[in-house]
Amino acid sequence: MAHPPVQNPDRALPAGSPPPTGTEATPDPGVNGYPGADGPPAGHSRRGRRRGASRGSPAGSVDDAARWRADTGPFGDWQHDSGAWSEDWVSWLRAGHRQRLAAPGRGDDGSAAFQDRREGAGAAVRDRRPGAGSAPGPDWREDTATGELSATGEWTRAGRARAGHQVAVEPVAPAPAAQPPDRAPARAVLPRLLAGVRPDGRSLGLDEHLRKYGPLPARQRGPDERLLRQVADSRLRGRGGAGFPVEAKMRAVLAARGHTVVVANGAAGDPLSEKDTFLLTRLPHLVLDGAQVAAAAVDARQVLLYVLARPQVYGAVERALAERHRGRMDAVPVRLLPAPDRYVAGESSAAVHHLSGGPPLPLFQPPHTAAHGVKGRPTLVQNVETLANLGLLARYGPDWFRGVGTADEPGSLVITVRGAVPRPVVVELPVGATVEQALVGAGWLTEAAGGILVGGCFGRWLPAAAAPSVPLSHAGMAGVGGTLGAGVVVALPDRACGLRETARIARYLAGESSGQCGACVNGLPAIAGALTALAESHADGPTVQRLYRWCGMVAGRGACRHPDGVAGLVASALGVFAEDVGRHLAGGCAHPLPNVLPVPAPAPASARPPRPRAAT
């Protein structure tokens, strides 16, 4: 099933000039610029302050140094999607500085078309947001301001434990739990999941977590119908990539017989995505709260935490669990189990297979894991971001939850933005925010982009000129033949060759195949080999034809979606980098920069699991 290649009118998306500095054309003197392509000026805080006292911030004293700091993690830079910060960006963009987006020597036509598209998409996104009128500024950006203020102010305030480990609830960024239910839900604020991320990069402790988000509502005995209704009303969809409605999954689990199990899947092995690792290391209690909520909804007897066996991630979760154990936070017992650091180990049936005592390899479905999961029990497998959303949903209710996002897909997305951006970040954006907003969240581009990869290793390339206007939602991505995948936006620098990078990803993914299905075992190495030959400019026309044919041939023919992902990625690369395909066929390549994407080298054949024989 070949994906429709998106034709690319102008390949390169210009990087534009650096953002406005504090002195230049900035309406708000409290907002600094942030480093452009050349990095921060010496002596200046690396990350710019985004809001100052001039906005009437009670927490204006919380300054750059407290807010941001150099990070020790592997993914150093992070950031809430600050509304004010991007607001300034967007207003700057809208205020007639657009021509700066055009690269020098580029015609006006291209840039104008790009702007028009972007404006149109932006308007469409805004209109779908409840309460958004035709005002020039989108409302969530302003809303974020309040949310972030309390987020920063919260750190300086000392909350007191009420009794035992129950901590007094202060009215915090999201809707306060103490609010009467008949009142209108509090205004939607955007850094909602990431509101509690500590600026110093450590994970949020239990006390701070409870101060920040409030206590979890008491659970009922048996399946919690009220909770299920809340989940249904929120229209929350899974954030692991497939976007399956959470409530439907819960109902399927409840419909099956037996003691149910909840699996918190924190084993997403996509090397381009950092969001799961980020959530588990920074906000483990939010994820663990969500696991308890999910367990309450489906009346589970056990929660299994399936977490990548990387010391940093595993250790953070281990510490959080010990803290919760001391505080008797978990009504349902939680077991922490390591997941091997392999790509397919994060697939839900592979997780279930591994947790049942088998190898971490996907299973042939049906029976689905919902009915027949860990050791034959009905099993609810949810991604950690989904669980974090559940943790907030149980606190603040579905009306609050729907306060951001589109009507069909409410809520927010945690997006990893990397590549040719000044600061690779994990941002939280409303569903339906455009790729441009994600890039703006990372400081736009350091140089002209040749293509945007959305969705991670299993994502799709989008042409750089058209990508910024594409909304980050399942519907929006489906509209351009893409996928939301693991919530990744990668800007490929124009100096790097998209075909070569895609070939690297394809080789990596071919090596990560579990080696079970014929289409994957034979097809992926064939695709990766042909693409590598093309990228190294010793392929001929029939090779490209074979690539297309094989991409159509392997899609949908595995037990899991591994071959589909590779096929979609490669087919989209052939479409988006069509010019380069021609150039490579002629024996040349115009993009010298090698190895841009942080994709590991393919696993050696000896490290791959032997293909297991069918046991029955």
Next chain:
Amino acid sequence: MSRAQPSSRAQPSGRAQPSSRLLLRVDPISCDGHGRCAELLSEVISLDDWGYPMPITAELPPQLEAHARRAARACPTLAITLERQRRRRAPEDGPRR
């Protein structure tokens, strides 16, 4: 692990109804690419470049049901599953190994 339904369920009346078509699925994990199914059921199953079956449709026309059962039986790895579209007992579809 062939889940070929017993032929007693394939009543002539059910065969005529389009709602109770026989569904053919190939378990890609079990399949080793022996290619016998493509010999016995070439109307529905073709082989890819590496000799693994590619069913062009899951729904079998009624006149091919007998051939499909033969192909399912002939599969050395028992990778072919045949089942009625309208399933009676969804959860108890045999224990998953």
